[in-house]
Amino acid sequence: MKRVLIVDDAVTVRSYHRQVLEAAGFVADEAANGMEGLEKALSGRYDLFLIDVNMPRMDGYSLLTALRQAASLAGIPAIVITTESGPAQQARAIAAGANFMLTKPVTPEELTLYARMLGGADV
Template sequence: MTMETRRIRVLVVDDAITVRAYTRQVLEADGFLVEEAVNGIEGLERALADPPDLLIVDVNMPKMDGYSMLRAVRREAALEAVPALMITTESRDDDRLRALAAGANWHLVKPVRPEALVLSARLLSGRPVGDGAESPS
């Protein structure tokens, strides 16, 4: 089964229910299958139990923050190649570099426009970006 014929599974890890709901709504409207976790510990456990095709991780969470979670993910052989998108309110260059150093493949700053979220998810998951995705304006 190719990536084009099956739904791409995304694990969204964020403690804010509104952010998880928004991310789910945007990505499911584009055909992704979205699962959720409320903190880094739960996200790591869920990812280890059934590795997703893409991780979307918030930085500031209780119990285990996003940086710690991504560092732990990258130490696991089953997860080291899973692409990760970090979404945060932190917008300085140092924050972007810290996200990348922790294991993120890409970094977006909240609030995230739906087009940016979809295009980032498509690019990171290997899904074509030219099959109906609107280009950001």
């Protein structure tokens, strides 16, 4: 089973993403901010990261940068899911290390499609 780490400060968003991805066959774990996400990423084994941008303690851009600097995590795909949209935000997310960016709210079909494409289709 493919494992995904969902990093978002909104408990309802984490719960929604977890339900969608678990229904699609992923094993999901959650973190409430970037710092907690980094700690879990460094101590676990994940196939995909879903990362919000605006969070306390460490924002999504800083988390992405830290993930890409860690040799063991640098190759794991990351999807930024945020309410912010536009070319500038997308460019910043990609520059920080995101593989793709989605704008909230995402549909279950959209989330499942991109999670399978980037995190592995064998779920």
